Amino acid sequence: MTSTYNARPGAPAGTVARARYVHMSATKARAVLDLIRGAEVAAAQETLRFCERDAAIVIGKLLRSAVANAEHNDDQIAEDLVISACYADEGRTIRRFRPRARGRATRIRKRTCHLTIVVSRMSEEQLERRRTRDAARPGTRAARRAGQEAVQEKVQEKAGRTRRRRGRGGGGGAGAAAPADQQRAPREDAPEQARPSAPEEAPATASAEAPPEAPASRDDGLGLFQDDADAASEGPQPAADPDDPPQAAEQEEER
Numbered sequence: 001m002t003s004t005y006n007a008r009p010g011a012p013a014g015t016v017a018r019a020r021y022v023h024m025s026a027t028k029a030r031a032v033l034d035l036i037r038g039a040e041v042a043a044a045q046e047t048l049r050f051c052e053r054d055a056a057i058v059i060g061k062l063l064r065s066a067v068a069n070a071e072h073n074d075d076q077i078a079e080d081l082v083i084s085a086c087y088a089d090e091g092r093t094i095r096r097f098r099p100r101a102r103g104r105a106t107r108i109r110k111r112t113c114h115l116t117i118v119v120s121r122m123s124e125e126q127l128e129r130r131r132t133r134d135a136a137r138p139g140t141r142a143a144r145r146a147g148q149e150a151v152q153e154k155v156q157e158k159a160g161r162t163r164r165r166r167g168r169g170g171g172g173g174a175g176a177a178a179p180a181d182q183q184r185a186p187r188e189d190a191p192e193q194a195r196p197s198a199p200e201e202a203p204a205t206a207s208a209e210a211p212p213e214a215p216a217s218r219d220d221g222l223g224l225f226q227d228d229a230d231a232a233s234e235g236p237q238p239a240a241d242p243d244d245p246p247q248a249a250e251q252e253e254e255r
Contacts, residue, residue, distance in 0.1 A: 014084050014120030015074050017066030021091050022058055026113040029055045029088040033115075040130070041067055041081045041119065059086075059115065066117045076121055085118040 022029070032055040036044035041063070048060040063083075070076040091112030097105040122130070135146050 014118040015066060015070035015076065017062055017069055017117050017119075019058065019062045019115040021112045022115055023110065024055055024058065024113055025111040026088040026090050028053070029059065029113055029115060032056050032059050033086045033088060036063070036083055037086050039083055040122075041078060041083065044083055059117075062115055062117050063119075066119045070119050076119075080121050080127060081119045082122045082126070083117060084120040085116070087116055089114040089116070 032048070032051060032053050035047050035051065036059070039047065044063060045060065048056045048063065067078050067081060070081055071078060091114050093112065094110035096108040096110060098108055100106050134141070135143055137143060
């Protein structure tokens with residue numbers, strides 16, 4: 001049934017699903033309905049799945065029916081639905097009798113109830129709060145979707161950088177770099193001032209062309225030079241002392 005009809009006055013509008021004449025007392029059904037009232041559909045289904053009462057089986061089927069009605073009749077999204085109302089009304093009581101001792105009989109009352117679940121779309125504030133909570137919780141569908149979007153953005157950014165590099169490298173690989181000579185070579189149409197000048201060569205020094213000359217040896221006036229040219233290069237020699245004949249005779253012999 002659609003949201004245009006709701007039997008209980010004052011109940012919030014939404015998509016309705018009903019189960020009538022359920023063979024169960026309304027008291028037992030209300031104990032389970034109190035657990036899921038006002039909860040989101042996903043959380044309510046999880047609660048009913050682990051509930052140990054038998055009423056949870058019937059109420060779970062009714063909740064799935066209400067979600068299906070909202071999707072097909074009202075074009076709603078199942079993830080955005082919340083249980084706005086749920087209640088159990090008394091149904092007809094089936095009377096039976098059990099025979100007892102001494103010809104008597106005991107009355108048996110078989111209770112029934114009418115179950116109603118109303119689901120409606122959450123408000124924008126509730127939806128925004130849920131998106132924020134799901135995005136911060138790891139392992140949820142919203143977290144996986146956010147992670148996939150982030151990965152796609154990184155892949156697109158990397159592909160854009162690869163295309164730009166290939167365009168500059170002239171068809172080379174994405175990580176290939178131009179040689180150093182090509183990177184530093186000036187363009188032909190560049191002005192003369194923009195071209196880098198070649199480094200000037202350092203002038204060759206005299207010390208690099210010829211080895212240094214060895215200093216002339218001196219004998220400190222001992223008269224060991226072999227010729228007059230060597231003696232002249234050393235400078236004037238002191239005159240011999242006439243009072244020292246042995247030394248003058250040795251010098252004469254050496255000459």
